[in-house]
Amino acid sequence: MPLTTVTNPVKAGSRYLSGNDAAAEGAIAAGCRFYGGYPITPSSEIMEYMSREMVPRGGAFLQMEDEIASISSVVGASWSGAKAMTATSGPGLSLMQECLGYAAFTETPVVVVDVQRAGPCTGQATKVGAGDIMAVKWGSHGDYQVVALSPWSVQEMFSLTVEAFNLSERLRVPAFLLAEEATGHLRERVDLPETIEIYNRDYTPGQPVFGCAEADGIPSMPCFGAGEKLMVTGSTHDQWGFRKTEGPEFHDRLVRRLSRKVLDRKAEICRHEGYYLDDAEVVVVAYGFTARSALRAVRQARQDGMAVGLLRLITIWPFDGELISRVAQGARGFLVPEMNLGQVDGLVRSAAGDTPVKSLTQVNGSTISPASILAALGEMR
Amino acid sequence: MARSMEKYLRPEVKTTPFCPGCGHGVLMGALLRAMDQLQLDMEKTVFVSGIGCAAWIPSPNFAADTLHTLHGRAVAFASGVKAANPDLKVIVISGDGDLTSIGGNHLIHAARRNQELTVICANNMIYGMTGGQMAPTTPQGHLTATSVQGNPYRAFDLVKLVKGAGAPYVARGSVVRPYDLIGYLKKAIASPDFAFVEVLSPCPTQYGRRNKLDSPGAMYDRLGQLCRTEAGNDPACFPPEDALLLGEFND
Ligand SMILES: Cc1ncc(C[n+]2csc(CCOP(=O)(O)OP(=O)(O)O)c2C)c(N)n1
Ligand code: SF4
Ligand SMILES: [Mg+2]
Numbered sequence: 001m002p003l004t005t006v007t008n009p010v011k012a013g014s015r016y017l018s019g020n021d022a023a024a025e026g027a028i029a030a031g032c033r034f035y036g037g038y039p040i041t042p043s044s045e046i047m048e049y050m051s052r053e054m055v056p057r058g059g060a061f062l063q064m065e066d067e068i069a070s071i072s073s074v075v076g077a078s079w080s081g082a083k084a085m086t087a088t089s090g091p092g093l094s095l096m097q098e099c100l101g102y103a104a105f106t107e108t109p110v111v112v113v114d115v116q117r118a119g120p121c122t123g124q125a126t127k128v129g130a131g132d133i134m135a136v137k138w139g140s141h142g143d144y145q146v147v148a149l150s151p152w153s154v155q156e157m158f159s160l161t162v163e164a165f166n167l168s169e170r171l172r173v174p175a176f177l178l179a180e181e182a183t184g185h186l187r188e189r190v191d192l193p194e195t196i197e198i199y200n201r202d203y204t205p206g207q208p209v210f211g212c213a214e215a216d217g218i219p220s221m222p223c224f225g226a227g228e229k230l231m232v233t234g235s236t237h238d239q240w241g242f243r244k245t246e247g248p249e250f251h252d253r254l255v256r257r258l259s260r261k262v263l264d265r266k267a268e269i270c271r272h273e274g275y276y277l278d279d280a281e282v283v284v285v286a287y288g289f290t291a292r293s294a295l296r297a298v299r300q301a302r303q304d305g306m307a308v309g310l311l312r313l314i315t316i317w318p319f320d321g322e323l324i325s326r327v328a329q330g331a332r333g334f335l336v337p338e339m340n341l342g343q344v345d346g347l348v349r350s351a352a353g354d355t356p357v358k359s360l361t362q363v364n365g366s367t368i369s370p371a372s373i374l375a376a377l378g379e380m381r
Numbered sequence: 382m383a384r385s386m387e388k389y390l391r392p393e394v395k396t397t398p399f400c401p402g403c404g405h406g407v408l409m410g411a412l413l414r415a416m417d418q419l420q421l422d423m424e425k426t427v428f429v430s431g432i433g434c435a436a437w438i439p440s441p442n443f444a445a446d447t448l449h450t451l452h453g454r455a456v457a458f459a460s461g462v463k464a465a466n467p468d469l470k471v472i473v474i475s476g477d478g479d480l481t482s483i484g485g486n487h488l489i490h491a492a493r494r495n496q497e498l499t500v501i502c503a504n505n506m507i508y509g510m511t512g513g514q515m516a517p518t519t520p521q522g523h524l525t526a527t528s529v530q531g532n533p534y535r536a537f538d539l540v541k542l543v544k545g546a547g548a549p550y551v552a553r554g555s556v557v558r559p560y561d562l563i564g565y566l567k568k569a570i571a572s573p574d575f576a577f578v579e580v581l582s583p584c585p586t587q588y589g590r591r592n593k594l595d596s597p598g599a600m601y602d603r604l605g606q607l608c609r610t611e612a613g614n615d616p617a618c619f620p621p622e623d624a625l626l627l628g629e630f631n632d
Pocket of ligand 1: 432433434435436452475476477478479480503505507508509510511516
């Protein structure tokens with residue numbers, strides 16, 4: 001069975017960890033056996049951790065010459081059969097984009113931890129931001145889908161890294177941990193489980209590798225050296241990997257399947273948490289570190305007598321617009337606080353129907369305080 | 382292609398994709414013979430290529446695992462393939478533009494790291510696939526689609542470049558001397574180090590046409606006359622440095 005329960009290979013129990021170290025441990029727990037990377041603040045601690053741990057655990061580590069090489073090596077390693085990852089931040093993510101499209105198009109499982117910093121450009125390299133929401137989804141050319149998860153705690157830096165691997169291996173898509181500097185560098189207590197569920201990729205010998213009968217199917221994935229004579233190509237291909245750069249039907253079928261295999265599984269993929277939603281008239285939609293401030297603000301507002309709740313998005317991509325639409329039916333307003341100029345805000349608006357959406361944006365390199373969110377809620381009374 | 386080499390090719394592949402007279406087809410034949418003489422285990426060999434005419438030498442033709450990557454990135458992909466499964470033989474075959482322009486950084490760093498990889502650069506001194514634009518390997522003064530008055534820059538000497546970056550095995554062969562070439566390819570593939578073979582491989586369509594070498598035959602004749610196995614500076618030579626000096630360049 002692809003889904004198996006294993007003993008957690010890293011130290012279980014109550015521990016005091018930084019977010020970046022927790023992400024590295026989550027990767028190891030998920031079975032990651034290749035790390036290729038290039039240093040960049042505020043993600044480098046993940047790379048340093050993996051440089052120490054990969055070889056003793058039977059894996060491999062390569063410090064590459066740049067982020068283009070990093071993600072390329074990760075895709076290569078994945079086809080050699082290893083669960084493979086890299087970690088980066090904004091500028092590195094930008095460099096990886098062409099190859100992320102390659103991973104999506106060739107259905108290569110890869111995990112990228114993006115510890116977001118204040119962009120655009122070099123921006124404020126050591127300060128927090130959440131400006132890569134759209135970049136992880138739309139950064140490469142053409143149409144494709146990815147998975148992106150947004151941790152709000154050190155605990156989730158661990159658990160969502162495991163989940164990113166599981167989804168990436170199961171769906172054969174690039175999966176992102178959309179972390180933020182604030183969570184990457186946060187130190188707090190975590191409770192790591194004794195056992196974890198991990199997904200090992202599905203391989204049936206002799207099956208087509210790049211297509212299947214279902215319009216949203218996920219083909220079997222072998223690796224190099226298995227005797228399958230694989231043809232992995234970034235050109236449009238048939239189900240065996242033969243280049244098909246002429247017939248319009250090949251491209252259409254492939255591009256649609258690559259989207260549908262993710263979008264048709266939203267119900268299985270998408271996760272969220274609700275706080276005080278039952279009678280909430282105003283709903284704060286938040287994710288990542290901002291959701292911590294939002295929860296505090298919501299609790300305070302409740303004490304102040306306001307019927308407000310929090311919808312915390314754990315899965316950002318695929319975006320669960322249906323969830324927003326459902327919540328919108330009982331709400332008279334949404335507030336979307338974000339450490340960018342309104343990236344998830346637009347997604348919420350497109351699903352909110354007639355329910356008004358208020359955007360609270362902050363791009364000053366620091367986290368949004370509960371007081372700011374409380375003040376914005378006050379304006380919605 | 383000789384019948385005896387057919388076992389290395391996918392049965393679905395009936396023809397090469399190259400123009401008549403393209404050197405890449407000759408290189409493909411030489412590589413197959415080198416593999417055959419080495420009795421290479423095709424089930425444990427991965428061929429990695431980038432984007433360009435040369436990148437089609439292994440893909441989809443060779444009956445082995447092939448990884449046809451992005452323009453310039455073949456060596457970086459190959460590094461991950463090899464690191465994650467050291468039991469695989471990993472052979473990169475790509476063009477001069479692919480490996481030394483857009484992919485130049487990956488090439489020199491892989492040579493520096495000295496990971497066990499075989500890198501074969503099919504050097505036609507031009508961007509063949511995209512219509513004959515100037516490459517970093519185009520000889521100074523030569524005509525391309527983006528240097529109609531003659532390339533103003535010097536060309537890379539790829540042997541010196543890769544050797545300077547630390548590659549333990551470096552050779553330059555040419556499709557006009559196929560038996561020597563097979564020897565270099567065999568040594569490179571058998572090497573436990575980073576091994577690099579530059580292969581001079583004419584592009585009659587894009588290069589010959591623009592540089593008064595109208596027929597493939599004329600191009601091969603000219604290349605045959607110019608290739609040398611001993612150092613020396615012949616001012617009449619194109620390109621005027623030692624870029625046509627064939628052999629193995631190891632200490
Ligand atoms: C990122 C990117 N930039 C540009 C191209 C266009 N392109 C395709 S092949 C090629 C040149 C290939 O030249 P070379 O590697 O020398 O191979 P040849 O065709 O000469 O054998 C270029 C520029 C591309 N595919 N990707
Ligand atoms: S364009 Fe040049 S390199 Fe490409 S196949 Fe034709 S002759 Fe060969
Ligand atoms: Mg070329």
